[in-house]
Amino acid sequence: MNYKLIVRIAVALSLARWKQTLVAAVGVTFSITMFIALLGFMNGLNDLLDGLILNRTPHVRLFNDIKANMQQPINNISEFKTGHNFIYSIKPTSRREEIYNAAPILKTIQQDARVLGVASKIAAQVFFNAGTINITGVITGIDADVENRLFHFSDYVVNGKSQDIITTANSIILGKGLAEKLVANVGDVIYVTTPQGEIFSLKVVGFFQSGLQELDNTQSYASLGTTQKILGKGNNYITAIQVKLKNINLAPAVAKEYAKLFQVDAEDIQTANSQFETGSFVRTLISYAVGITLLIVAGFGIYNILNMMIYEKMDSIAILKATGFSGVDVNHIFILIALSIGVSGGIVGLLFGFLLSVGIDQIPFNTASLPTVKTYPVNYSIYFYLIGFAFSLFTTFMAGLFPARKASRVDPVIIIRGK
């Protein structure tokens, strides 16, 4: 088969009606542009919303939960071992909140190849004193550097630097809502009362704004040392270990493994935040559905234009057939026209889609709850571009298939006789 000739004829035919060809290509361009921009924007928002929770959530969290002992004394008595024991009104065993042997556990986890990083944490329940009113809240003791690296802590610190809690002794970063209640500004000294009744003074070095109102109203951060001091504990007192993995999907397995290995409770991110995955999935699904609908509409445009072209070019098809072009040749010519519309429209569409994404990325988007976000978020994943291009080829091919088949079946005798 002489493909060069087929290409030449296809080019000549599409150029002969270049306006129609252009309209068809512009249809593809438009839909690919919208497809790319829509998916980029939608996924950008998805990432942002997921990031609100997921970035700050450890993949695996190790802690001591308050719960009843699985091994009740009656089970150890040999007489009662054969049956099933029903025990009523079980109370949780008294357990320390502290994680035993925190230092060796941290060391072991750090050496695990699957782990990206590990951070220790202390949760301390306190009362914040605002005149005569006590506000319940939580001071979380953190290692600011590790927290920044793993959980983007500094992104949520406004009016101050996250490192200040390390460099300034007895300092605290207050939740924005909490600070408003306490009428505290950066540089002020506030007082907290521990459950044990001790009163502590702390210097405010910054505010924390997560975008989750509830969290900002109760949460505050201090260094590990300061928190240990408030609680009156030693410097190996840790209540939770947060692990970030290289692959988030391993979290459930790793959590199970650590729980067994270290004899602690372990919670994985999938269990803790399953609703976010569902939300992202549905949003992605909707954007794909809209994008693909656009492409199918463009496909119908190509179908129409090719059909029209075939009616106009009946004479040409008849003459090609009369001079020795077979139905397969004619079929290839029209498939080629459809595909070249798809390829050229698709490539330009990818380019415009990228430019539109960049444009969206420049639009200011200021929201009180997201201090680090200044413009609309856009995801530039290469996959959208690959999917968009593949789908533009697929739809144009499908759109070309039927008209091309019709063209290949044109009976030259009928056309020539009809004159």
Added chain:
Amino acid sequence: MSELVLQTKQVNKYFHDPVKMQVLKDISFSLSRGDFVSLTGRSGCGKSTLLYILSTMDTEFEGELLIDQHSTRNTNEKYLAQVRNEKIGFVFQFHYLLAEFTVLENVMLPGLKLNKYPEAEVESRAMERLKMLDIYDLATKKATRLSGGEKQRVAIARALINDPLIVMGDEPTGNLDKKNGQIVFDLFKKMSEEFKQTLLIVTHDLAFAKSTHRIIEMEDGKIISD
């Protein structure tokens, strides 16, 4: 006896729409190399129908058609396209040039399709034929900018590009004025006499028919004189 170029055996053809009607009845004849034959008859006598069967474009008939002594029975569409490309040159009543291409490209297309010679060779062969038909200077013009007579001469050049076994014409002068008709007729005559080109021309122009070497006359789907 010179070699047979085209032969039909008991060809019958029916139209089914709107009612079953026999348009060709037991057509049997043969053409030898170098024959200059005209096929005449009144409108509707089936001469065009016969020509389309002979050109292999119409395959719905009974009987047998042999081109270059090969039967066209039990062959596929692709093979027949190949036969048309290589062995048959066709000239229609209406010009039927591709409007998208220049005159030269129109002439070259069947040659490029045959893919027997490289493109440069096909081009020089096309130019030769344009020269022979005295339309050399039109080569780079778009097909749509030509006069009727010029278009028909280009169509003849195209029919000749692959040195076909036989050139078929469906009223090639029917749409032309007398002067251009005469030019085209003279060309056919020249081809027949100088190059021993086999020609089968459908016409109802009696003057034209009389000046060919052999006249096949048809009436009501039958050959009444040969």
